[in-house]
Amino acid sequence: LFLGLTDYSHPVLQFKPRKRNMEHPGRISADCFMIDVAKDSVQAIIKGNSHKIQYSEKYYDETNEYRHVILPKEISKLLPKHRLMSEREWRSIGVQQSLGWEHYLIHRPEPHILCFRRPKNYQPPPQPGVRA
Numbered sequence: 001l002f003l004g005l006t007d008y009s010h011p012v013l014q015f016k017p018r019k020r021n022m023e024h025p026g027r028i029s030a031d032c033f034m035i036d037v038a039k040d041s042v043q044a045i046i047k048g049n050s051h052k053i054q055y056s057e058k059y060y061d062e063t064n065e066y067r068h069v070i071l072p073k074e075i076s077k078l079l080p081k082h083r084l085m086s087e088r089e090w091r092s093i094g095v096q097q098s099l100g101w102e103h104y105l106i107h108r109p110e111p112h113i114l115c116f117r118r119p120k121n122y123q124p125p126p127q128p129g130v131r132a
Helices: 040-052 087-092
Strands: 064-070 102-106 113-119
Touching: 087 102
Parallel strands: none
Antiparallel strands: 064 113, 102 113
16 A cells, blocks of 8 residues: 555556465566466467567667557457566567667556667677587
């Protein structure tokens, strides 16, 4: 509760009280985004719709490169509602990109559009055992 309110609204960010996770009693999930990618139903949704994911061209400013990814409605229903996703999470829903991209923004009017950025001239870290 925030100042006695059960719901806190902000024009950009929205927070709701945390809910108890019924699959794991005692554990609290901030947004109920407990996707188990091993579940057949979730895998079927992702596999059946990942070909519909659209990727923008890159665009730039002085320090970063950007791109956005448009998810089909079926996959967008799997997204966490009030937080950014880790690389592991966005890859688990079928988004495919090279290394270094960060999900950095939720565009509230269109939450099915994921906004990514990475430093301009990004170089992936060298892999162990691989010589340049």
